Amino acid sequence: MKPGSIKVAQHEGVFVIKMEGDVRLTLCLSFDSFIESMFGQSDFKSVVFDLTDAEAIDSTTLGLMAKISINGKAKQFEDPIVISRNPSITRLLVTMGFEDIFQIVRDADIALDGELPLEIEQEDADENAVRDKVLEAHRTLMNLNENNKITFKELVQSLEEQQ
Amino acid sequence: MSQSGRRLLVIDDDTIVRQSIAAYLEDSGFLVHQEADGHSALTWLMDNPPCLVLTDLRMPGTDGLTLLKAIREWDVELPVIVISGAGAVHDVAEALRHGASDYLVKPIVDMEVLVHSIRRALERHELIIENRQYRLELEKANKELKEYIRVLERDQLAGRRVQSKLLPPPAVSFGGINVDYKIIPSLYLSGDFVDYGFLSNRYLAFYLTDVSGHGAASAFVTVWLKQIVRRFFREQEIFNTKDSFERDTASLLKLINKEVIRSKVGAHMTCFVGVIDTHTHEMRYVVAGHLPLPLLIANGRAEYLEGKGKPLGIFEDAEWEVQSIQLPLQQQFSLVVFSDGVLEVLPPDNLIEKENYLRNILSKQQGSIEDICAALQINSLDAAPDDIAVLKIDNEMLK
Numbered sequence A: 001m002k003p004g005s006i007k008v009a010q011h012e013g014v015f016v017i018k019m020e021g022d023v024r025l026t027l028c029l030s031f032d033s034f035i036e037s038m039f040g041q042s043d044f045k046s047v048v049f050d051l052t053d054a055e056a057i058d059s060t061t062l063g064l065m066a067k068i069s070i071n072g073k074a075k076q077f078e079d080p081i082v083i084s085r086n087p088s089i090t091r092l093l094v095t096m097g098f099e100d101i102f103q104i105v106r107d108a109d110i111a112l113d114g115e116l117p118l119e120i121e122q123e124d125a126d127e128n129a130v131r132d133k134v135l136e137a138h139r140t141l142m143n144l145n146e147n148n149k150i151t152f153k154e155l156v157q158s159l160e161e162q163q
Numbered sequence B: 001m002s003q004s005g006r007r008l009l010v011i012d013d014d015t016i017v018r019q020s021i022a023a024y025l026e027d028s029g030f031l032v033h034q035e036a037d038g039h040s041a042l043t044w045l046m047d048n049p050p051c052l053v054l055t056d057l058r059m060p061g062t063d064g065l066t067l068l069k070a071i072r073e074w075d076v077e078l079p080v081i082v083i084s085g086a087g088a089v090h091d092v093a094e095a096l097r098h099g100a101s102d103y104l105v106k107p108i109v110d111m112e113v114l115v116h117s118i119r120r121a122l123e124r125h126e127l128i129i130e131n132r133q134y135r136l137e138l139e140k141a142n143k144e145l146k147e148y149i150r151v152l153e154r155d156q157l158a159g160r161r162v163q164s165k166l167l168p169p170p171a172v173s174f175g176g177i178n179v180d181y182k183i184i185p186s187l188y189l190s191g192d193f194v195d196y197g198f199l200s201n202r203y204l205a206f207y208l209t210d211v212s213g214h215g216a217a218s219a220f221v222t223v224w225l226k227q228i229v230r231r232f233f234r235e236q237e238i239f240n241t242k243d244s245f246e247r248d249t250a251s252l253l254k255l256i257n258k259e260v261i262r263s264k265v266g267a268h269m270t271c272f273v274g275v276i277d278t279h280t281h282e283m284r285y286v287v288a289g290h291l292p293l294p295l296l297i298a299n300g301r302a303e304y305l306e307g308k309g310k311p312l313g314i315f316e317d318a319e320w321e322v323q324s325i326q327l328p329l330q331q332q333f334s335l336v337v338f339s340d341g342v343l344e345v346l347p348p349d350n351l352i353e354k355e356n357y358l359r360n361i362l363s364k365q366q367g368s369i370e371d372i373c374a375a376l377q378i379n380s381l382d383a384a385p386d387d388i389a390v391l392k393i394d395n396e397m398l399k
Helices: A029-040 A059-074 A087-095 A125-146 A155-162 B015-027 B038-047 B064-074 B089-097 B111-166 B215-236 B242-263 B351-364 B369-375
Strands: A005-011 A014-023 A046-050 A054-057 A081-083 A103-105 B007-011 B031-035 B052-056 B080-084 B102-105 B172-174 B177-184 B192-199 B203-211 B269-277 B282-288 B295-298 B301-304 B323-326 B333-338 B388-394
Touching: A005 A125, A014 A125, A029 A059, A046 A059, A046 A125, A054 A087, A081 A125, A087 A103, A087 B351, B007 B015, B007 B038, B015 B031, B015 B111, B031 B038, B038 B052, B038 B064, B052 B064, B052 B111, B064 B080, B064 B089, B080 B089, B080 B111, B089 B102, B102 B111, B111 B215, B177 B192, B177 B203, B177 B369, B192 B215, B192 B388, B203 B215, B203 B388, B215 B242, B242 B269, B242 B282, B269 B333, B295 B351, B301 B351, B351 B369, B369 B388
Parallel strands: A014 A046, A014 A054, A046 A081, A081 A103, B007 B031, B007 B052, B052 B080, B080 B102
Antiparallel strands: A005 A014, B172 B177, B177 B388, B192 B203, B203 B269, B269 B282, B282 B323, B295 B301, B295 B333, B333 B388
């Protein structure tokens, strides 16, 4: 297993939290302040957890993810989107009952005709439109990332910048 | 590093040379004391330790080399620069062997070379002193840390003793059903906890919980949790009727969930709760974010129970679904519940394969808890990466 890292990036109010490798948060006091400042941003729209490269996630991290969803719900925001292609990670989320608080999707790729290959129940068009926008922001970030124009910052580093 | 204002001792029997050196050094910002021979220089420096000594080698009476040796005996590190006439190669080699910092050849044509040599020797000397200071401070800090660790370890062990006193007695039987457990903590204290009780002389209730995090904080939560559960059983008279048996596992979880959130302990926990009717062998159970799911072993096959549910301590108004399963009444069965720490020590590298691996081992292994731990090679771990709890319930005839 690869040692874990958590990276964050934002684009037009969409925060992407990308987890890679074997993610373990032993000290999460600073993560709490990150959550607060994230919701405090005037243009905050939503959160995407990108778990495509996550191999394992410890219970502390899962608890913090849940916290983000709960805080967002209290402020009338959409449930965060979780992108997970790894069956083990998806199984973990489902066993924890996290389907109720996240929109778990397999893929962030938006097909050209605007249809999303999402495994989600029927929802009204309005919500879908929001989700499209959010996922598009995620893809934009990812593409930028590949071209090295903007890199995801290590979470710890972004926390330090907020001190 | 400003080296101005440092006191230097300059020794030379040749007054003109000595005074011109002293004048130049004073212009460069040093304080200079002059002596004309080795003997009086030695007397003077014992009372007024300088930062550096600059001495001619060839002098009547106590010469430079004798002076150097005497200084070395008195202070091993005081920088000494020697000046010698040309052709005294042997003297120079001897001086360096006795620890002179540098040597210069007379006549000194460029005084700046001398100043540079002095500055370099002073700097080196200060580094050595500083290094020694750092080392002393580090050694002191290290000693203090070791002491702190000893204190912490003592505290951990005391906490561990308290926690193990609160665990139920191992290897007991209720109404023909045996219960046994083992907890392998990753530190001295564990966030894993089991408890069970026999209610109304008919219902065997048990739970295994895993509090997020490790160490003292998690262990305290387990201790506190036990009190809540026990109190709930006392006050609510739970599981003493068929209705309560069918329903109250979920009520118990809802109550604990509310208590944990209200207490703001900042920890959450996964949990598996089961109640077995020892008359009918029907089991009601609830899964609260718990992985791996318990394994039911019967007829030489191990199968995971079904179920899912949210962990405790995160969602204010979470609900849990009570599941039901009929355990074999006439045949032997055993039910094995693990905390998720076991997953970390299984060879495969993803959850689904780990679950399969665990099921295969348990299908082949139906012995005691110790046998199961041996088959999973949990006993041979020096330090488990996470707490591992194993709870085993079976109806085997006690030998």
